[in-house]
Amino acid sequence: MQIAYPKSFLKLLLIGFALAMLPLLFAFGNAALYLDRLATQSRDTVTQAVQATRASRALVEQITFMERSARQYFVLEDALLLENYEKAHEKFVDAWQDLDQLPMTNRQKHALIQLSNEELSLFQSVVHPANPAPLIEETVDRFADLTAKAQDILDENNRQIDRESAILAETAERTQQIMLWQTLTLIPVALLVALMITFLVAQPIRRMDAAIRKLGEGDYTEPISIDGPGDLRNLGERLDWLRAQLNELDQQKQRFLRNVSHELKTPLTAIREGSELLGDEVGGTLTPQQREIAGILRESSLRLQKMIENLLNYTAVQFHAPQLKLEPIALTKLAEDILADYSLTISNKNIGIQRDFFPTEIVGDHEKIHSVLDNLVSNAIKYTSPSSNIRISITHQADHAIIEVHDGGPGVMSADKAKLFDPFYRGDSVYESLVSGSGLGLSIAKEYVDAHGGEIILLPSEHGAHFRVSLPLKAVTA
Template sequence: MTRHRRFDLRFSLLQLVLIGFAVVTLPLGLALATAWVAVDHLASKGQDAVVAAVRATRASRNLIEEITDVERLARQYHVLSDPAFLESYETQRESFLARLADIAGLEMGPSVRAQALQLEAASKATFAALDNGETSAEAKKTALENFVHLDELSRNIYRESVRVVAQEVEAMQLQGSDTRQRLLWQASASIPAALLLTFIFTMLIARPMRQLDQAIRSLGDGRFDRPIQVSGLSDLADLGQRLNWLRLRLIELEEQKTFFLHHISHELKTPLTNIVEGAELLSQNHLGPLKPEQNEILDIVRVNSFQLRGLIENLLTASSGADAAAVTAPRRIDLNDLIRKITDRHKLPARAKEIDLELILSGETLWSDKERLGTILDNLLSNAIKFTAARSRVHIVTGHIKNDVYIEVRDEGKGIRPEDHENVFERFFQTPSAVNSRIRGSGLGLFIAREYARALGGRLQVINSDKGACLRLRLPRRRSYRASEAVNSAKTSSQST
């Protein structure tokens, strides 16, 4: 015996929704955090690079100006020998060396640092030759001419600084492109991941919800044979267990109802049989002849007794769950003859309301189950007489549509509301006019009529009508019945006997 495995989660629906929301947003959150960190790092590095480039460019440009000022002051002092020029020269020289030390300390690469050290060594040698009092005039002149070389070295430092800054800008652009490409890939991967996680959590939630929907539909359709099992979330699984308990309870109530109806129907049949037999004895004049008025009253008693017996049998049929599809072997039926016989049984209640039964028959014949077809027509005609207006007419019309035969029963009462066209075929349904009626039925006549119509391969429906209600029964003129249906019918007949 195969046992169904149940996959139950220890989470409730609310917890799973919250977890799913957190998990689904996790890839997007990681992608957003990664993008924020990468952009922040790139912006910080770019800002540092810009500041360093500005400092290096400004320092190298100022270095050219300062070496020019040092050369100018040195030449003025060498020509004029004025102590004021000497003091200015020494101040400008110290400023130049400090500026050169700053450039050497900047992180501008080994080439700029090497050129700065070369300029520093050459400038210190030149300054030493100028500051030494024992240096000859020819040597000082040579030292002054060396300023051209120092100026060229300063300009080389400036050009190299510009080149290094350009390289740094290009590197920043490449890094920005790589970062943009990486973020694009992360976003492209995070969106499918979020969609996949959304699909997974949707299935985890939708599966038990679908099981609950099927279970509720089964209960609504009256199918109580299958146990209800809901797998998945803990609270929905508990709800499934409660629905299964409800299913068992409905089965128990259905059995109690069936037992009660069988019991009460049996108890009603005994006195009803006595009434029918007593009426038959009176109608046969065993106790003496009856007056016409007494015969009329006796006919009323007999007809109502038969009607009451039909209601009891309808209750038994609807409550016992008998298979309406168990159709006996079909026979040829003359609709004119069958409808006239059924109409004769309803002449007395029709006469009581002064209702004319008008037959518009086309002489149709068909192969079907005569007993069930008679029950359908009897219920339709009984309803029409009950709900039509007094001193009006009930029309019974037959005809054919292609290979089908139809029978229409029309009355001149209040009719059936459009919203109740399908409800009237449900068990125990009562229209507002029936609820307020002096004589109320069981609400099973049309239900049984439609079930029998389906069993005969046809359909029973309410047709729109300008006045009163119109119900149409449409049946195939000839239908093949399986032998198994005849066997089921024989079993049903034997059980009811």
């Protein structure tokens, strides 16, 4: 299933940010809604509680004032006292109306209506007394009954306020739990969305990183296709174009190496034959100086032949995995033969060869093992200082043969160690390192050792370069 990406990487980031924020924004909005409802309910509850308490207390206070005014009026029969009673009655009616407008239970409504009717009846009997006039004791008892009923209404209102407060507290707790569970649910959702967006963003970047890494490693065979936003797809197309160009350059390099190597072999053969004829004194007896010059020609032609063979071998390795022709190989004899080829150079530089040979035989490709050992020995001879020593060790451990070559040269600089076995790498340290020359010898040696299932490494050394080759006693062909 192919993912439909937006046209630009920036748009993908914006969409991802928006999607990741959406659950959190929903949580914030929902929390704000719940809090607003809770605040409104709290405000209404407090307002109603204050109004109910104020009105209920006003009822009780006005009944008490009316009772006092009525008693004084019955005793003194002063019109001003009766007027005070009527004003208290009006305030009582106002308080009753305020209380009647508040939400109440049916029981509270019934008690409030009954209180109003009894107060009105008492007011009529005081203001418009019938014949005979009501007794003071009877009026006082009726006022006491009104006070008790008003106090009951006040108490009931207080109990109602307590119930509303409890409901409000329960609502607040329930809202808190809802918000908590909502947060616990939406945070994983937001994280999941963020992970999905991260995957969508990282996937094309990982593919691009892998493609660039392959280009850096010289693998130009696999086409580069980046599935992502439009600008990243365009970048992927540019990388594929670069891959095609690098592949063409690499093929041109391989063709050039093959052609140059083959072209150089023809004149080199003539030089080798001529130097050998001179050395054999076919053209006449040579003076000591002429013999020395003939030896120099022979050594130089051998070195040039080795460089050309390295180029040919490297070209072959690049196109085909090394094919092994297995046969028994006596490593000690092979080492002695290679040292004999360099006997003149060893003698001229007065190099001492320390042999730690243990008779060891392996089954492998004679030509390739010869190339490996020849590269190590030639490098050791080349970079060993005059009148120094080279140590060559051949042993076997368990099911592996161990070959070690430790020269007396300046060694390998730290900057060269990481790319020691890279093709064409020759280093740029202050000392002439072991990767000078064509830069192919160690690279080809590693290819051949790997083909045998072995390992070649550079061991730590206080002086000189110390190489170790581990080869199985019997290689297995692919």
